[in-house]
Amino acid sequence: MNMPNYFELFDLPVQLPVDVSLLTANYQQLQRQYHPDNFATANDNDKMVMVQKSAMINDGYHTLKNPIKAAEHLLSLKGFDAATEQNIIHDADFLMEQFVLREKLEDIESQDDFVILDDFHSEVFARQHDVYKQLLEFINKQDWEAALNQIFKIRYLTRLIEQIEKLQEKQYAL
Template sequence: MVINYFELFQLPIQLPIDSGQLTANYQQLQRQYHPDNFANANDNEKMAIIQKSAMINDGYQTLKNPIKAAEYFLSLQGFDVATEQNIIHDADFLMEQFSLREKLDDIENQNNVDLLDDFHSEISQRKKQVYHQLLQHMSQQDWQNAVNQIYKLRYLTRLIEQIEKLQEKQFAL
């Protein structure tokens, strides 16, 4: 039986998710299914409670992350974005990736903290734009373009992670 995380947390099946409501419902479910509450249960019941608790945690981790939530939402629409190849057929975005990669290499070679911080802000803003476009495509049920936005978000997320590693390295110097 597949559990719908939106239903589990009593949330509307839509994005973006109300993070306050998600957290409140998560905490309520955690209290309800805490293993300590079932100390006198038999082994089968205890195992079922542990599995339910793990599912609650998985659902929360999925829905609290905007990209994972979008991937999950698309999986409910029949798209397997987790295992599909990250093939982006958007030539402009592919050129943008190449350009951004070059820019990061240049900044790294210059060893300039201010440029790195500015680049981090620029990419974070770009990620917000792509996420907003994702939400628009999803609201229009334009699933294929929504899937493409997921791939773009993954790329930008990895780029931000690389920038942050460089920032940490700079900070350690």
């Protein structure tokens, strides 16, 4: 089965970043239109089709609302499956930077210092934002390979941010 085009589904231009207010307005309209309660008297087959359509609307909304998932979706429409493509980053500088950031996190973890950890969180979050801005530039230039590489970089940074946030939760729980 063909993958749905969520931009089409929500009547949005195929571009990033997604206009979230327009996405939300179109989502709410579709939700009202395809709400299962509207098909209470329909036959079982029609009900099943509506439930599937409603699920697709929800999935599309959550995909396009998330900037990274929206980028992955756009790339998949261009023939690049970010989920199955190998997560290989051919950028030695970026990989070295990741190594340094992970070492820094280990040092911070041993220091037990809220302020340093919060600052580090902000630093990595800002780095992820920069990589996202580069991703948008590559998409605008239709350089799909480079855009895919940026998504892989964002995944690395996202995992690091998740580790930092787990540490923060641990520290604040003490």
